[in-house]
Amino acid sequence: MKLIHLPKEISIRHYVNEEPKTKASGESFSAEMEVIEKNRCEVLTAAIMMEDRMIEASSYILFGVDNENVDQRQFFVDEVMATSNFSYAFKRRVFTRMLEKFNILGQAEIKKLRAGLNKIMEWRNAFAHGHVIHEKDGGFLLHYYSGGEKEIILDDEYFGMVELTIRECLYACNSVIQHPHPKPNK
Template identity: 50%
Template structure:
């Protein structure tokens, strides 16, 4: 299969007025940018997977798994929730509202899930629409717009936080799906 490779540009930022010392020059720029690009792609892919898990969980909550409900459930998944007419934000709200309404999770767990899903949506949008640059003081930085201009330092701590957040969301979604599976 053909692998796509397009030319890339990265902005180098040097702020001479800062009192903190320069961290380092980007000596491994190509390797590090490859990792950042792959991580950004993983975030986008993870969001698609989480969205699918949310749709599956909502359908399991609303439609018990019987042969009689199968057609209704399939229609709901493919023609209503699975369409692009409903944003991720809408699906997230429907899912968390169902969890609250039917008391399927405790309030603290729902609050954490909402916060985690919000973070993932922010990071997805930042990687989809933002720009990576190398700052001589902060290292790699993702610049993006979310209610104003923002920046996120891209380091191991950030990517560990993303990894943990994705896994936590998948764990909750899969738990709801399994708890509503036919027994």
């Protein structure tokens, strides 16, 4: 399969009377940009996967896992939740409300999951709409808007936290899917 290489824009920030916010890692510029681009793709792909996991878990909560409700569950997934009319934020809210309403996870678990899903949504938007800045004599930042201008320092600590958060949210969603709960009372 053909690997495409498209032009990319990167801003370089020079400081006159202050130090960069970031630290250079010692790797080459090209090597660091390659890692950032791969991690950007990972975050975007993971956000899409999380959305799919929330939809699937919601369908199992509402319709159960038995074969008698397969058509209803599939209709709900295809025609209601998976439509572009519902945002990631809406799906997250519906999913976490179901977890609360039907006592599927404890309050502390739901709070942690909701916070993680919020972070994933912000990171997805930041990587999809923001732009990378290289600081002269420093490292890299991601500049984006979310209720105002924001910047994230792109380093090992940040990407480690992103990976951990995504894994924890994925495991929580998978546990709801893999451990069926009784359907809500009609």
